[in-house]
Amino acid sequence: NAGVTQTPKFRVLKTGQSMTLLCAQDMNHEYMYWYRQDPGMGLRLIHYSVGEGTTAKGEVPDGYNVSRLKKQNFLLGLESAAPSQTSVYFCASSYGLAGGLTYEQYFGPGTRLTVT
Amino acid sequence: KQEVTQIPAALSVPEGENLVLNCSFTDSAIYNLQWFRQDPGKGLTSLLLIQSSQREQTSGRLNASLDKSSGRSTLYIAASQPGDSATYLCAVKRDDNYGQNFVFGPGTRLSVLP
Numbered sequence: 001n002a003g004v005t006q007t008p009k010f011r012v013l014k015t016g017q018s019m020t021l022l023c024a025q026d027m028n029h030e031y032m033y034w035y036r037q038d039p040g041m042g043l044r045l046i047h048y049s050v051g052e053g054t055t056a057k058g059e060v061p062d063g064y065n066v067s068r069l070k071k072q073n074f075l076l077g078l079e080s081a082a083p084s085q086t087s088v089y090f091c092a093s094s095y096g097l098a099g100g101l102t103y104e105q106y107f108g109p110g111t112r113l114t115v116t
Numbered sequence: 117k118q119e120v121t122q123i124p125a126a127l128s129v130p131e132g133e134n135l136v137l138n139c140s141f142t143d144s145a146i147y148n149l150q151w152f153r154q155d156p157g158k159g160l161t162s163l164l165l166i167q168s169s170q171r172e173q174t175s176g177r178l179n180a181s182l183d184k185s186s187g188r189s190t191l192y193i194a195a196s197q198p199g200d201s202a203t204y205l206c207a208v209k210r211d212d213n214y215g216q217n218f219v220f221g222p223g224t225r226l227s228v229l230p
């Protein structure tokens with residue numbers, strides 16, 4: 001099993017450009033999450049999904065959109081990138097109700113995004 | 117609002133020492149607490165998960181305890197090795213079955229010297 005994978009690993013954008021980050025998991029997890037990690041701020045939840053076709057806002061959702069068209073994939077979109085979105089983005093997944101309610105999270109390797 | 121703190125922010129120990137990392141949270145109504153390890157430039161690796169009804173979990177040289185009433189968890193690492201050098205983070209999940217409000221601590225950066 002590959003676990004949780006993220007594409008791309010690195011990206012540099014100019015202000016105003018758009019991009020999509022892809023997260024894929026092969027563990028049949030119901031729940032998927034997008035976080036950003038910034039120095040001094042720790043990990044913060046951007047958006048999450050509790051199943052195919054569902055999405056919900058986390059702590060810092062502004063400027064981001066997400067989609068979960070397939071159970072194994074969770075996409076994070078930046079429509080108009082800003083320098084404040086320079087960060088390392090992590091995707092995670094977990095079992096939910098069907099898996100015994102443990103919610104143990106498994107993380108991808110991260111995407112380092114720089115917006116100039 | 118749930119806040120999670122970790123003390124110390126950084127720790128340097130000689131190889132072989134036993135050590136304790138601390139995690140504190142302000143709201144005791146948690147569902148579970150998870151300890152992670154993060155190597156530089158890498159993602160997070162799950163180490164131990166403690167459900168709110170449990171007092172401790174063990175995996176190899178690692179032992180995590182949970183005291184909900186006092187809002188504390190500790191991660192005990194026995195016989196530390198240079199390969200244990202990493203940042204250790206704790207995260208708590210809100211006590212409900214639907215909201216996915218995980219709150220992470222800032223981490224403790226551990227260096228184990230050969």
